[in-house]
Amino acid sequence: MRRxxxxxxxxxxxxxxxxxxxxxxxxxxxxxxxxxxxxxxxxYGAFATWLTSVARNLLVDHYRRTRRDRLTDSIEDAMPQLExxxxxxxxxxxxxxxxxxxxxxxRGLARLxxxxxxxxxxxxxxxxxxxxxxxxxxxxxxxxxxRINRGRIELARILGEMGVRxx
Amino acid sequence: MDxxxxxxxxxxxxxxxxxxxxxxxxxxxxxxxxxxxxxxxxARVGGLVSKMRQAAPVEEPPHLVSKILAGTRGPRxxxxxxxxxxxxxxxxxxxxxxxTVAASLAILLHAVGVxxxxxxxxxxxxxxxxxxxxxxxxxxxxxxxxxxxxxxVVYEIESRIASSPPMGDQTESVPAVQPRPGHESTSPDSNTxxxxxxYPRPSRRGAPQGSELAVLIHASLVNNTPRSLL
Numbered sequence: 001m002r003r004x005x006x007x008x009x010x011x012x013x014x015x016x017x018x019x020x021x022x023x024x025x026x027x028x029x030x031x032x033x034x035x036x037x038x039x040x041x042x043x044y045g046a047f048a049t050w051l052t053s054v055a056r057n058l059l060v061d062h063y064r065r066t067r068r069d070r071l072t073d074s075i076e077d078a079m080p081q082l083e084x085x086x087x088x089x090x091x092x093x094x095x096x097x098x099x100x101x102x103x104x105x106x107r108g109l110a111r112l113x114x115x116x117x118x119x120x121x122x123x124x125x126x127x128x129x130x131x132x133x134x135x136x137x138x139x140x141x142x143x144x145x146x147r148i149n150r151g152r153i154e155l156a157r158i159l160g161e162m163g164v165r166x167x
Numbered sequence: 168m169d170x171x172x173x174x175x176x177x178x179x180x181x182x183x184x185x186x187x188x189x190x191x192x193x194x195x196x197x198x199x200x201x202x203x204x205x206x207x208x209x210a211r212v213g214g215l216v217s218k219m220r221q222a223a224p225v226e227e228p229p230h231l232v233s234k235i236l237a238g239t240r241g242p243r244x245x246x247x248x249x250x251x252x253x254x255x256x257x258x259x260x261x262x263x264x265x266x267t268v269a270a271s272l273a274i275l276l277h278a279v280g281v282x283x284x285x286x287x288x289x290x291x292x293x294x295x296x297x298x299x300x301x302x303x304x305x306x307x308x309x310x311x312x313x314x315x316x317x318x319x320v321v322y323e324i325e326s327r328i329a330s331s332p333p334m335g336d337q338t339e340s341v342p343a344v345q346p347r348p349g350h351e352s353t354s355p356d357s358n359t360x361x362x363x364x365x366y367p368r369p370s371r372r373g374a375p376q377g378s379e380l381a382v383l384i385h386a387s388l389v390n391n392t393p394r395s396l397l
Contacts, residue, residue: 019228105222
């Protein structure tokens with residue numbers, strides 16, 4: 001249970017960049033899983049993949065729901081404030097090793113398009129295989145690899161602009 | 168093989184996964200060796216991927232699991248409470264027990280004199296319940312006191328009769344016993360024995376017979392039993 005919770009929370013946090021939203025979304029994910037547990041078929045994939053699919057669908061819904069808010073506020077202005085507030089109040093990952101890189105990575109992910117962001121998160125931060133990501137995103141494997149590749153290159157460019165050198 | 172910067176960018180994922188064919192791998196490395204821009208890009212992306220895979224997962228809030236469990240197991244637990252009790256209640260054994268308890272309660276209420284129909288809403292108010300309980304306790308206490316006092320009177324009468332002297336000076340108030348023909352009273356003991364026959368003693372100290380009790384009360388009145396004892 002804790003392993004799945006951490007996995008879902010990490011996905012939500014990395015996608016939204018907001019700890020409070022990630023917490024709420026994680027709860028929504030498990031509530032939806034609980035309600036639709038009867039519809040889960042093992043032949044459709046592993047439980048973790050199905051869980052990730054549910055989380056991803058909710059994240060897309062959340063992204064669409066909050067689009068208007070993001071359009072009214074400038075992302076460039078809002079994100080540093082969010083990150084700063086996060087680091088002061090919750091900052092769960094600041095205690096871990098590489099906390100600074102994690103925060104910078106979060107800022108870089110926030111500037112990626114949602115399609116590229118989710119692909120990079122699922123592959124490099126969640127460690128899913130290509131076929132699992134294909135199941136989650138419901139797109140061909142070629143598209144999955146293409147999105148991951150473009151996402152990585154774009155993220156490296158963004159981090160370079162931010163002065164971050166992960167190498 | 169015609170390998171350019173666009174091809175390098177497109178095949179970067181396969182290069183990092185190590186899934187490029189030997190010929191492609193050679194073309195890739197030869198291009199990056201010649202193109203500084205692609206070499207820098209490959210190094211940056213490779214380092215980024217490595218760092219991301221090594222990144223520690225974000226710690227979830229400690230109360231998140233509890234919240235999720237409360238949100239999911241909570242309703243199910245409440246649902247189970249009813250579902251879990253229903254089969255127990257509807258078992259024949261439990262139903263029979265319930266019916267027996269109800270019948271016993273009805274008999275008890277009838278014996279006490281409580282008619283549920285007579286009870287009004289005001290009777291269920293706490294003040295009324297306390298008052299009724301208080302009254303009942305005092306009534307019970309008074310009944311107990313009366314019972315003990317009655318018992319004391321009976322035992323006092325009994326003990327006085329048992330310790331009273333031979334009733335030689337009371338013969339005028341007690342009906343004389345006619346000696347039977349052929350039976351002579353020559354000794355003092357015979358007189359006493361006659362009197363004892365006239366005033367039968369209780370067979371047991373605590374349980375005098377009805378007629379014996381009447382005689383005892385009569386004797387105690389004759390002996391001027393002080394009223395204070397009553």
